[in-house]
Structure formats: structure tokens, C-alpha cells
Amino acid sequence: MIRVVCPGSFDPVTNGHLDIISRAAKLYDEVIVAVLHNPSKSALFTADERVEMLREVMKELPNVRVAKFNGLIVDFCRANDVSAIVKGLRAVSDFDYEMQMAQMNYNQAGVETLFMTTNPLYAFLSSSLVKEFARFGGDVTGLAPEPVIRRLTERLEPE
Ligand code: PNS
Secondary structure: OOEEEEEEOOOOOOHHHHHHHHHHHHHOOEEEEEEEOOOOOOOOOOHHHHHHHHHHHOOOOOOEEEEEEOOOHHHHHHHOOOOEEEEEEOOHHHHHHHHHHHHHHHHHHOOEEEEEEOOHHHOOOOHHHHHHHHHOOOOOEOOEOHHHHHHHHHHHOOO
């Protein structure tokens, strides 16, 4: 039984995240999508809302579950019997920091990190850019799942 974790902020989940998670779900027995709940970092959606959106868009994948975590991802891995962290790599610009985190996590806790190359269709995509385009009236169709775009539009509506 190989259980892996896809950790992230997912504020909100994009089609790039979905691509990595669904590909990981084909390779491993179970994937836990772990949503970082960091009260000191400002986010557009609460951790519970991010979890809810992920559950909605992942509901067709029976071996994927969604959980919230805070603290260190390696502690989450230990507590949940996780074999490895799976991360998507978009471009060389991701590489330095991702490698540093992977080496730190291995050095400190022996937790492995596996990298998957992002689908080139989504290589430019990030939650921040989706939020920025949505905030200023850009069309983000195809960049995030429909229910997420709906909630983004609601959240960003002027009061
Ligand atoms: O979606 P993000 O914000 O790029 O995800 C980053 C995340 C949550 C994967 C990373 O910051 C993380 O693992 N945070 C948990 C705290 C931790 O373990 N920090 C040490 C990393 S070496």
C-alpha cells in the first residue's frame, strides 16, 4: 500500500494542481491532498473553504482524500504513514526552492519527495495569477475547475 501526499496552499486549487493530483492517483494506492492551514499567512479562502473546493472537484477520484494540516509536512507524513511527498515542477524557477525543501525534509525526517513535470498546458499557471486575473475581470475559464471559478467570482465581487 503506497500512500503519498500532495501538499500545498491551494488558494484556490487550479487545473495545474488537479493534473498532478490525478496523475499521482493513477500511480499510487492513495493520495492525500494536504491543505496548509497557516493562520499567519493571508489567504483569499479559509482552509476549510479550500478543503471543501478540493473535495468537490476530486469527488470522482476514489483514492484521493483531502485533509488540513499545520506545522511541518514531515510530521503530517509520519502521523499518516505517508511514503512520499509528490510535487509538480513547472519550470526551472520552481526547482531551487523545491529541491531545498525536498533535501531538508529528507535530511530531517527521511521523507522522500517525488517530482512530476507539469503538463505544459499549465506550466504558466499559479493560484496567484488566477486570483489576480479574476480580480481584475480577466477570463480564467479553463485555468481552474468551474466550481472554483464560481466561488472566486463571488468572493471577488465588489460589496
Ligand atoms: O502551495 P504552496 O504554498 O507552494 O505549498 C507550499 C507547502 C505547503 C508545500 C510548503 O510550504 C510546506 O510544506 N509547508 C509546511 C511547513 C513545512 O514543512 N516547512 C518546511 C519545508 S522544508
